[in-house]
Amino acid sequence: MEKIQIICNPNAGRQIVQKNIPKLVDCLKKNGKKDVDVVYTMEHLHAKKLAIENSDRYDLMIAVGGDGTVNEVVNGIMESDTKPALAIYPAGTVNDFGNYLKIPRPIDDFSQMILGENIMKVDVGRGGERYFLNVAAAGLLPEVAHKVSSEAKTVMGKFAYYIEGIREFSKQMFKPIKIRFQTNGYEEEKEILFFIIANSPSVGGFKYMAPQAKIDDGQLDLLIVEHAHLKDIATIFLKVLTGGHANHPALRYLQVQDFSIHSDDAVDLDLDGELGGQLPSSFTVVKQGLDIVIPK
């Protein structure tokens, strides 16, 4: 991988990681990578545009940002013909996929990972016309995430999610959404609190949200949390911390390749933490459709 584009969101997270970029460029150039360019994103969807426009000029794109920036670069790569490889330098608040892959944060270790060129082929989810690397979701959980202001996220990091989560929990409890989902010729209608479609096990900072998920098995893990008693929901949330929730009677856990979810209510869809339109949506998976650089 000789030609590298670094796409950096200067506003992501606490804006600390971004200060390491000159050192990263220096290290890559000292180690023989002559073509290393850095671009700073200026607005929403800029990262996607850069990834599409430059896909035939680079063989590696390093996304520096949170899950939203990574999602945009993934969409750009997936929509291009040449499909350069991706590396993630986590700089956001949660960084589920980066954490799952154990991407090193110290800049020297991260540079070594890039120079090591160890590639894994990973699955990419598709919801309607858009791709997601880690998660698609709707209902209570994404609502909470979107209510956290970016100012609060920057100052308080992950805790902002949980504080806002506790505040929203009681209000949202009584607002179930009606969905109809179809998979493998099977159809079901349900009143639910939220659903999550996960590629990796780690979602929203919870390491074991989808404990059976594998990022290269060509499957997505669908978790549907029904509109149940508060006691049941509290139990599920407690068990999520250790991954013991998958068998709870108020939760459906399925591994699927191809399915659709409809709702008569106006329900926002969240893709990797960003708003991704509304239901209905059809979901598929591109098995091992993306090359990603991981530690050895």
Ligand SMILES: Nc1ncnc2c1ncn2[C@@H]1O[C@H](COP(=O)(O)OP(=O)(O)OP(=O)(O)O)[C@@H](O)[C@H]1O
């Ligand atoms: N220069 C910019 N100014 C404002 N917004 C930007 C800029 N560049 C990118 N964005 C947008 O900022 C949003 C959030 O980006 P990102 O997810 O990378 O950071 P974050 O929200 O801090 O991290 P996390 O998703 O982990 O909480 C994305 O929708 C992205 O398109």
